[in-house]
Amino acid sequence: MESIPETMMAWKKTRPEFGGFELLESQVPKPNQGEVLVKTHSTSICGTDLHIWKWDDWAAENVPTGTITGHETCGTVVGLGKGVSTHQIGDKIAVECHLACWNCDRCDEGNAHICEEGEIFGVHSDGAFAQYFTIPAVNARHLPENLPLELASIQDPLGNAIHTLTGGPVKDATVAIHGLGPIGLFAVNAAKAMGAKLVIAIDWDNQTRMNLARELGADVVLGKDDDIIESVLSHTNGKGVDNSCEFSGSPTALSNTIYSTRMGGYVNILSVYGNKLTEVPMNDVVFRYLHVKGINGRKMWSTWDKMHELLSANKIDINTLVTHRINYQEYPKGVELAMSGDCGKIIMDF
Ligand SMILES: NC(=O)c1ccc[n+]([C@@H]2O[C@H](COP(=O)([O-])OP(=O)(O)OC[C@H]3O[C@@H](n4cnc5c(N)ncnc54)[C@H](O)[C@@H]3O)[C@@H](O)[C@H]2O)c1
Ligand SMILES: [Zn+2]
Ligand SMILES: [Zn+2]
Incomplete structure (x- = not known):
């Protein structure tokens, strides 16, 4: 098993202004109880990331400065917090970014995507424009068999x-x-x-x-x-x-x-x-x-079930939709391209 380093590179929104991101050496997070530690394979750029880049009113209200942003992501489980029995080291996963309490009336009625205590990974708290991230195990979704890890981050927008x-x-x-x-x-x-x-x-x-x-x-x-x-x-x-x-x-x-x-x-x-x-x-x-x-987010888990049914049947043409792949160090270039609109989905590899 490969060893986990103490530090990693991560894009942090450090300044409350247009742009305002820095690629910084940061601590690799430790998984808390019920969480997994994931080595990032790739994270795609979302319209939400453009709001955070531009620092509009919504971003200023929702994103604490110093946050590692990025939420459309996938990778390999490399660490398990206490009590995690659903995952093993080496599992390939993609993230559901709506973090729910699983204990409020909305969660109980099957609407965890609008949990009353809910937060969004990579918006309200640290996310995946980084080489490693931690996430509650329930949010780390196993891939349908025929979906390659290279394309798995697109399940959030799909x-x-x-x-x-x-x-x-x-x-x-x-x-x-x-x-x-x-x-x-x-x-x-x-x-x-x-x-x-x-x-x-x-x-x-x-x-x-x-x-x-x-x-x-x-x-x-x-x-x-x-x-x-x-x-x-x-x-x-x-x-x-x-x-x-x-x-x-x-x-x-x-x-x-x-x-x-x-x-x-x-x-x-x-x-x-x-x-x-x-x-x-x-x-x-x-x-x-x-x-x-x-409509907000994805139903947990009926949307994922329907999506996995379509992906398993090879019915979604992801390759046509992913028009650009770049290295994570080129994030500002990716944002510029996304803002120009002359693209489909842009994926950053870590
Ligand atoms: N509710 C949620 O959970 C959630 C999650 C993600 C994104 N969003 C929102 O969903 C929307 C779509 O996101 P995206 O990143 O795919 O889109 P985008 O913002 O990249 O693209 C919008 C497209 O709409 C086109 N457009 C502009 N005016 C138009 C008009 N009058 N008629 C038809 N098309 C027009 C633009 O040319 C552009 O191609 C955004 O508003 C985003 O903020 C919501
Ligand atoms: Zn998104
Ligand atoms: Zn809840």
Whole structure:
């Protein structure tokens, strides 16, 4: 067994400003009771990491300076805290980043992803832009057999996409995906994999991502030059889609979802909006009897079960979606690329 060093390299948000990260030598953490110590294989860059880089209001409220950030991660278990019987040294795992108490009313009712005492690994506490990290064993999820460790970190955004889609019907249904960032692109691919009859993929003007959506199986791709509402209606006999998913964070896209979902249909919203008081065409929600649902994280564990079923059947085209791999020392370059939008998912190797 390889020995565990005393120190490691880690990206810490040390200054409360745009950028403000330093790659520092830090202590390798020790696993507490119920935790595992993991040697990081790779961690992908998420939109949340861009908020933390930019240090917007949300980041300033949520991320203590000095935190090692990074939450979409995977690696190999190299240490076990007291009482851990579910894992062994050498196990390959990926992280569910919502840390739950497993003891509150929300956890008891099966909604641990919105635990009343919940925290997010790599946001509120140290995460995985580092060579090692500790995590509660229950959050260290074993991989489906055919998923290589190299690609395992994408289960966080893929899970977000599947959780959003499953807020409404997918099999044999008509589905519209608004916003083709990495999560929207995963949703396009997962909707096809789950048997959607028609998948309409919509971005503003990101040609790289619109092309990726075509490769990932979108039946129709729309952008700013199209009348989105008219186009969605014309592809659905004038009725609107069964299931609209919002991944853009644009208020325009949000109202488009409401106007282009069929009577009694489903609008599922994962996006975070810059303006807390985003306007919605409320009377259409009411009179058209829409089911509008906010989505957060991944259901623990039904989303993971559905995701592992799809991954085991080789139904998700991860390789097309991962457009860049970089070394962890190039994190600032990865952030720049992610902010440019000229990419799918970016993975950093450790
Ligand atoms: N609720 C959660 O648990 C959770 C978790 C992760 C991410 N998020 C949020 O989900 C959203 C998606 O994240 P991401 O990283 O995949 O996306 P992103 O921010 O990288 O991409 C958004 C895409 O939307 C497109 N867009 C902009 N305006 C549009 C419009 N009017 N119509 C259609 N498309 C438009 C952009 O061109 C871009 O390609 C973000 O808002 C993110 O903050 C939520
Ligand atoms: Zn994320
Ligand atoms: Zn709880």
